[in-house]
Amino acid sequence: MPVEIEKNPKDQPSWRKPIGMIFILFLILLWCGIAVTLIDHLDGLNFWIQLPIYIILGIVWIFPIRPLLTWMNSGSFRHPPENKENGASDET
Structure with a gap:
C-alpha cells in the first residue's frame, strides 16, 4: 500500500541558498x-x-556575509523573532 506524504512548504528547496552562495x-x-x-x-x-x-582586511570581509547567511536561512536580513516560551527561535 503506497503511503502518501504530505508536502509542507518548508520542505521545498529554497532558491535563496544557491543565489546566496x-x-x-x-x-x-x-x-x-x-x-x-x-x-x-x-x-x-x-x-x-x-x-x-x-588583520583588519582579513576580518572585515566577514561582516557583510553574516546578514547574507541570515537571509539565506530565514528570508530576512535580520534574525527571526525569538520564541518567548522556550527561548528558541522559530526556525531550527
Whole structure:
C-alpha cells in the first residue's frame, strides 16, 4: 500500500541558498581584488603599520556575509523573532 506524504512548504528547496552562495563567492572575489590592489600601496610601509591593516582586511570581509547567511536561512536580513516560551527561535 503506497503511503502518501504530505508536502509542507518548508520542505521545498529554497532558491535563496544557491543565489546566496553565488553572491558570497562574488563578494569574496571582490574583496580579494581590493586586497590585492592595496598590496602595492602597502608594500613600502613599515611592518608594524602593515600588520594591523592586514588583520583588519582579513576580518572585515566577514561582516557583510553574516546578514547574507541570515537571509539565506530565514528570508530576512535580520534574525527571526525569538520564541518567548522556550527561548528558541522559530526556525531550527
